[in-house]
Amino acid sequence: MFCYSTKNKYHRIQLKEAILQGIAPDGSLYMPENIPVLSKDFLETLPQRTFEEIAQNVIIPYFGDHIPSAVITEIIREVFNFPVPVVQFSDNLFVCELYHGPTFAFKDFGARFLSRVLSYYQKDQDQEILILVATSGDTGGAVAAGFHGVKGIKVGILYPSGGVSPLQEKQLTTWGDNVFAYEVQGSFDDCQRLVKTALTDTQLRQKFKFSSANSINLARLIPQSLYYFEAYKQMGPGEHNVMIVPSGNLGNLFAGILAKAMGLKVKYFIAACNANATFTNYLNTGVYIPGPTVKTLSNAMDVGNPSNFERIDTFYGSTWNNRLRADIKSYSISDESTLAAMLRFRADYDYLLDPHGAVGYAAYLKEQPTDNQYCILETAHPAKFDYIYERYIQLPLDIPPDLAKFLTKEKKSMVITSAFAELKEALLSL
């Protein structure tokens, strides 16, 4: 599989190289050159397929030319060892629970797969890989959990100081060993910019073999397509399935676009955004104006300049065209509406959505559902946000023991400003 970069169609490299680099030297993102289309037979028999079969059919066309199928199957078994249930709440409303992985958020799909693929690439290499990742909440934890203890790989996690939940912070600062946490006095967009700058810095590139574990890395996006197939299968195939995607950096949405390009029948997607409305505004006006990050209750989606916008723009031919607008709708949801949606869902269905899923439900309510079937991707376990329930709706939550165990561990992070020189110095001393 060849890839090209969003800024230069003629800059072609193999998928393996694109994954190892994370980002193109000019700072743009890699795209798969030929998105594989799955056979009609496979798509028609989807309801009878296991998750493992779906994973093999989706992943092998990308990776099969350089990783043996038996190894891919082994990786799939090891990485996706948790359920992906779809719960039906009414005739036309479903929720796909993506939080049954080890860090209780959907980021486990991409981060675990990436860690196994990189460690496969790394197995005969001497030079250490340094993985850098910016996190708005859940990526850091999933990446740390996926890479902790993996030989030949170090991980640097950058997160906005005060911008992640207390539990999320513990999930990314308590690992030690090969995992280093940098607490940035700035926003998530600052963290993202620092990572991008580091990855393209000549001096750092001489010292390290670098990669990124953000959704700028294709090895994170490709496995995220899987649960779109799984959700469709469990909803019951049809022509009117709409996927509601709580969105920040737009990686999850782009994985859905890949699934659709592979042949999955998704009528359209709804990008459910919080007050960070850059993408919603773009769909409404055709003008892309990145804004400063706004802090919200759905903190993992607090992104003012979503990096995967570049991929969506390239995929749709760099224009605000009808195909784009037929495939994707978007709503921007306030914190107030998020809380109201959370309470309403709980009252109607006795089920607690996390703040990100609640943004999805608020988008569903704005949509005034028609004869479509809607599936909200529930991206995190509500217990990760216990402080929100306690503070805003006076609802104490039970925290699952596997999550609670992080709270007793000691936080270890290095505080840095958002000036690149500080990060650079820290990394050079690793």
Ligand SMILES: *Cc1c(COP(=O)(O)O)cnc(C)c1O
């Ligand atoms: C990362 C994250 C999102 C946003 O996903 P993107 O791929 O960045 O759009 C939504 N919800 C949760 C819980 C997340 O961790």
